[in-house]
Every structure is written in structure tokens, then in C-alpha cells.
Amino acid sequence: MSGLFMNNIYKSFDRVTVLNGVNFHVKKGEVHALLGMNGAGKSTLMKILAGDLQPNEGTITIDGTDVNFPNPAxxxxxxxxxxxxxxxxxxxxxxxxxxxIVADDLVHAARHPFLSWKKQKQRAAQVLQxxxxxxxxxxxxxxxxxHEKQLIVLAKVLFSSARYIILDEPTAALSEVETKRLFSIMKQLKNQGVSFIYISHKLKEVKEICDQVTILRDGSVVHQGDAAQLSIEEMIYHMVGRTQQRKERERRTYGEDILFEVKQLQIPKTNTMIDLQIRKGEIVGIAGLVGAGKTELAESLFAHTKTTGEWLIHGKRHTFSSPKEAIAAGMCFIPEERRKQGLFMSETTRTNLTVRLLSSLAKWQWISRKQEKERAQQLIDTLHIQPSSQQAIVKQLSGGNQQKIVIGKWLQTGGEVFIFDEPTKGIDVSAKAEVFAIIRSLAEQGKAVLYLTNExxxxxxxxxxxxxxxxxxLVQRFTAEEATYEQLIYYSSGGGEENGTSTNNNAFNRKAISS
Known part of the structure; x- marks a missing residue:
């Protein structure tokens, strides 16, 4: 009996049941999507398969042989x-x-005294190629x-001759070209009998690359079947347990007053210069493929990297040499890599939510714990963070709740300019809707919002x-009413330059873009 079978898997943490009798079957040489909202049990199921966790009940069978994974090795x-x-x-x-790439072999080098490291190096180069x-x-x-790191991890897995590869949000850091390359690689490996378990919130990609789909909700399997036979709307229905309501986008209005402006901002990593304006209550989006320079722009605006330029907030001129100065002037930054740059992963929800408020909570160098708890609870209630315990450790929360905490720590600081760099990366459709609601609320309060994404x-x-x-x-500008998905793809892939419509020789020169 070929294939991977996870049979009747149960897993509980204390009294909370996370997996409730899950059956999961992956055939040899197929791409099998594992879908579900954050907290549905996907990560727990895969941690059991990868040897990071042990099930309370259930069995795993690979190609007809029962296996037990006491550890990842x-x-x-x-x-x-x-x-x-x-x-x-x-x-x-x-x-x-x-x-x-060869880390596992290096760790166990003593077990392989006659291993040819020259051949290992050649093989590593072949995997990269x-x-x-x-x-x-x-x-x-x-x-x-x-995105290079993402592909290096894939190379590391391929080097180990894995037959069942778990891909957790594999295209989150990849451009469209790199995603297509990944899919091409997956198809080649499928033909060699390699199987993939594909975890993604990008349902269009699931339709494109996956053969089968299993959907979890609240720790149970609610659907299994052919991916081609399931529409995206049906996938969402199974994931959330209700029909998604389609709504036309409401037209928003915002003022004419310029709240935030940057002039002659030098971005060292891309060696480019940017002018940009955001009006009071306006949400400005920056569309670009991975590698377009969006993160470099965001970090330069927040003075993460040494840069030159002139910042104006409510008409007041600033020059920033550090994030501390930018924060003091009213700037807030939600970074792309939330775990690395936006959170203290081993600390509590309360600590992370109030870290930017400590100066207002302290008197004579003593922090008022009462006020700290009150502020934290206000943010937890406002943002619907789950679990609602202030003492919950952040690394144990879902990606969507972690992202709400990254945003939440800025909401009571009095900030005026909010920079969001890929804010929905790796979170499900429900959490994404909540993040959108927060951003719209900030705009309605008259804040200036900059939203950078490849989505x-x-x-x-x-x-x-x-x-x-x-x-x-910045090579092109659109209003919300005139922009189309096709136009964004066209210009972001350099299509405008092919027709001689770059910013240097048409109406969208640098001066026009900044106005």
C-alpha cells in the first residue's frame, strides 16, 4: 500500500483538543493541499508528521509500514x-x-568517515541548479x-532525499516568476514519485498546482477531494463554515491636506531616490514583485538604514537618523518579518502590546501594572486577539493573532503615519479581513497609511x-477607480518600459508621481 497515511490522529494540549480524529492520505507523486483557518490544526498535524510532536492517539503508515517519529531526525x-x-x-x-544545505551530514560526520565532501559539494551545487x-x-x-533563504531551505530538503515534502506557505516570499519556477520544480519531482503537502492561504495557487485537497476546521476534517472539482468559493465555505458574502467596495473619501511627505529620500540598498505624499485619511498602496525594493523603501522611510532625505509630517520638517527619531515624530512600522522584527516571541501578549507604551505607564521609573493590564486588555478586546489571556506566550499564537499584536502595539502611541510591509503574509482569510478593518479604521481616524505588498x-x-x-x-500611479489587476501585473513586470512609458519620459515622471 503506497503512500502516506495518518490515521485517526488525536492531539490535545491540557484540556484543549486540537486534532479530533484526523485522517490524512497523500499518494505517491501528488501535490496534496492542507487547508484551514489559523488555529484549525494544520500546523499541529504537520508537527506530528515531522516528529516535533507526539499524537495522543493515532498511527502513521508510509508505504505499508507503520512508523513512529519520536524526534525530527x-x-x-x-x-x-x-x-x-x-x-x-x-x-x-x-x-x-x-x-x-549539508548541515545534517556535517552534524553526523563521525558516522560517515569515508564521505567525500568534494562530491557532497558538487551535489549541493547541482541541487541549487x-x-x-x-x-x-x-x-x-x-x-x-x-526569497533566497526560502529556496535554500527547499534545496536542503531535496538534498536529504525527502519523499514527502511539507511546504508551509512556500510562495509567501517568492515573486511570480519564482513561484512559477517552484511549481515547475514540483512537477518534475512529482514525475519522480516525490509527494508534496502544500499549505497555503493562496487558494488560486492551490487550484493551479494541487491534485487533492484536505480541509480542516476546528481540528476535524470537513472536506477531502479532488482540488479541480472544488471552487475557491467552496474552499472558503468549508474553511470558515459559512458562505462568504461578496460586497462591492465602498468608495472612500479623504481630505486634501497632505499629512505625510518625503522628499529626495535616498534608498541605499536600491540606489534610488523617492518622493512620496500621503494625504490625511488616505491609504496609499505600493505594488511590486518580490525584489522590487518595497521593504527597502519601508525601512528607509522608518530610518532603519542610513539614508538622506526630508520628511514632513503635518508640514513640520524632519530629518531622521534612527527609528527612535521616526517614532518620536509619529511614525509606526509593521515589518514584513513579524517574528524577527516585530515581536518578542518568548514574551506574553501583554508585554508585546504595551512595549511602546512604557514611557506613558511609568512614573518615577516605576511601571503601573494596573494601567499596563488595562491598556493590554483594551487592545486585546479591540483587536479580538485569541486566546484573550494577557499571559499567553506570543510564539504559541497563530500567525493572524501575532500580526494583530504587531499592529496593536502602535495603536495607542498617538502615531500619525502607519507603514505596513506585507501585513497579510501567512495569515488566513478571516485574519486578513480583520487586518483590513484595522487599516480602514486608522484611515477613518485621519491617519496616513502606506501599504506595501506583492498581493x-x-x-x-x-x-x-x-x-x-x-x-x-515608482514607475506608475493609479487611483483606486482606474487600477486593474492586469495593469498592476503589466507595469510591475516592466511592461511600461518596453513601450517607452517609464517615469522618465511620460506624464508619470518623478514630480508627477509625488503629487
Whole structure:
């Protein structure tokens, strides 16, 4: 009996049941989607398969043989590979690309005294070539971009000869071109009998690449079947347990007063210069593929990196040399890598929500715990953070609740300018709707909002004005009414330059874009 079978899997934490008799079957040489809202049990099920957790009940069978995974090493030996969403947790930042790919063999080098490291290095290079990643093997991981790290983790799994590969939000850090390359690689490996378990909130991708789909809700399987026979609307229905209501986007109005403006902002990492304006109550979107320079722009606006330029907030001129100065002037930053840059993962919800409020909660260097608890509870209630306990450890929360905490810590600071860099990465459709509601609420309060993403449909849903970024430059501008998905794809892929309509020789020159 070929294939992977997880039979009647139960898992509880204390008195909370997370998995309730789950049956999950992956055939040899197929891509099987595992879907569900945050908290549905997907991660727990995959942690059991990867040997990170033990089930309370249930069995795992691979190709007719019952297996037991007391640890991740046992799962790897049985052919289970895991490409995690937060790739930094799977890599050694100060080791080389080669050392990371062959890390398991390096750890157990004593068991393989006659192993040819020259051949290992050649094989590592072949794996990188297989996935289309051109990198020096001696490059340090901390010098790599986010999407390069994603592909290095995939290379590491392929190097270990995994037969069942878990892909957790694999395209979250990839551009459209890189996503297509990944899909091409997956199809090639499928033909060689490799199977994939595909976890993603991008349901269009599920339809494109997956053969079968299993949907979890509240720890139970609510649907299993052929992915081609299930519409995206039906997937969402099974995930949330109700029919999604379609609504036309309401037209928003905002003032003419310019709240935030940046002039001659030099972005060192892309060697470009930007002018930008955001009006009071306006949501401005920056659309760009991965590698377009969006994060570099966001970090320069927040003075994460040394830069030059002139910032104006409510007409008052500033020059920032550090994030501390930017924060003091009223700027707030929700970074792309929330676990690495936005949260204290081992601390409580309360600590993370109130960290930016400590100066207002302290008197004579003593923090008022009563006020701290009150402020934290206000934010928990407002943002509908689950679980609602202030003492919950952040690393144990779902991605959607973590993201609400990253945003929530800024809401009572009096900030005027909110910068969101890929704010919905890796969160489900329900959490995404809640993040959108928070952003719209900020705009209604008269804040200036900058929203940077490669999810173009999101900008069409929420932004009032959309700019397209290519190679660190703003090359096109649209109002919400005139923008289309096809236009955003066209210009972000450099289509405008092919027809001579770049910012240098048409109405969308740098001066026009800033107005």
C-alpha cells in the first residue's frame, strides 16, 4: 500500500483538543493541499508528521509500514522533509549556503568517515541548479535575501532525499516568476514519485498546482477531494463554515491636506531616490514583485538604514537618523518579518502590546501594572486577539493573532503615519479581513497609511491610490477607480518600459508621481 497515511490522529494540549480524529492520505507523486483557518490544526498535524510532536492517539503508515517519529531526525530518515514558513528558523545565519544545505551530514560526520565532501559539494551545487538558484556556495546565509533563504531551505530538503515534502506557505516570499519556477520544480519531482503537502492561504495557487485537497476546521476534517472539482468559493465555505458574502467596495473619501511627505529620500540598498505624499485619511498602496525594493523603501522611510532625505509630517520638517527619531515624530512600522522584527516571541501578549507604551505607564521609573493590564486588555478586546489571556506566550499564537499584536502595539502611541510591509503574509482569510478593518479604521481616524505588498488584489480591495514599484523606483500611479489587476501585473513586470512609458519620459515622471 503506497503512500502516506495518518490515521485517526488525536492531539490535545491540557484540556484543549486540537486534532479530533484526523485522517490524512497523500499518494505517491501528488501535490496534496492542507487547508484551514489559523488555529484549525494544520500546523499541529504537520508537527506530528515531522516528529516535533507526539499524537495522543493515532498511527502513521508510509508505504505499508507503520512508523513512529519520536524526534525530527526519525522523520527525516523516513523521508519526511519540511520547508517552514519562517525560513530563518531553519537556517544557520553565519554559516555558508553549502554548510546549511549539508548541515545534517556535517552534524553526523563521525558516522560517515569515508564521505567525500568534494562530491557532497558538487551535489549541493547541482541541487541549487535544479531549483534555478544561482548563488555562490560560500555565501553566508545572513547575506541572502528572504526569497533566497526560502529556496535554500527547499534545496536542503531535496538534498536529504525527502519523499514527502511539507511546504508551509512556500510562495509567501517568492515573486511570480519564482513561484512559477517552484511549481515547475514540483512537477518534475512529482514525475519522480516525490509527494508534496502544500499549505497555503493562496487558494488560486492551490487550484493551479494541487491534485487533492484536505480541509480542516476546528481540528476535524470537513472536506477531502479532488482540488479541480472544488471552487475557491467552496474552499472558503468549508474553511470558515459559512458562505462568504461578496460586497462591492465602498468608495472612500479623504481630505486634501497632505499629512505625510518625503522628499529626495535616498534608498541605499536600491540606489534610488523617492518622493512620496500621503494625504490625511488616505491609504496609499505600493505594488511590486518580490525584489522590487518595497521593504527597502519601508525601512528607509522608518530610518532603519542610513539614508538622506526630508520628511514632513503635518508640514513640520524632519530629518531622521534612527527609528527612535521616526517614532518620536509619529511614525509606526509593521515589518514584513513579524517574528524577527516585530515581536518578542518568548514574551506574553501583554508585554508585546504595551512595549511602546512604557514611557506613558511609568512614573518615577516605576511601571503601573494596573494601567499596563488595562491598556493590554483594551487592545486585546479591540483587536479580538485569541486566546484573550494577557499571559499567553506570543510564539504559541497563530500567525493572524501575532500580526494583530504587531499592529496593536502602535495603536495607542498617538502615531500619525502607519507603514505596513506585507501585513497579510501567512495569515488566513478571516485574519486578513480583520487586518483590513484595522487599516480602514486608522484611515477613518485621519491617519496616513502606506501599504506595501506583492498581493495586488489586496491593494485593489483597500488602497485609495496605488503606485507600482520596479527596481526601487515608482514607475506608475493609479487611483483606486482606474487600477486593474492586469495593469498592476503589466507595469510591475516592466511592461511600461518596453513601450517607452517609464517615469522618465511620460506624464508619470518623478514630480508627477509625488503629487
Amino acid at each position: 526519525a522523520a527525516k530518515k523516513a523521508g519526511i522533509g519540511l520547508v517552514v514558513q519562517e525560513v530563518d528558523t531553519a537556517l544557520f545565519p553565519f554559516l555558508t549556503v553549502y554548510e546549511n 535544479q531549483i534555478g538558484l544561482s548563488l555562490p556556495l560560500d555565501k553566508r546565509i545572513h547575506e541572502c535575501t528572504l 495586488f488584489q489586496e491593494l485593489l480591495d483597500i488602497a485609495d491610490t496605488i503606485y507600482v514599484m520596479v527596481d526601487g523606483q
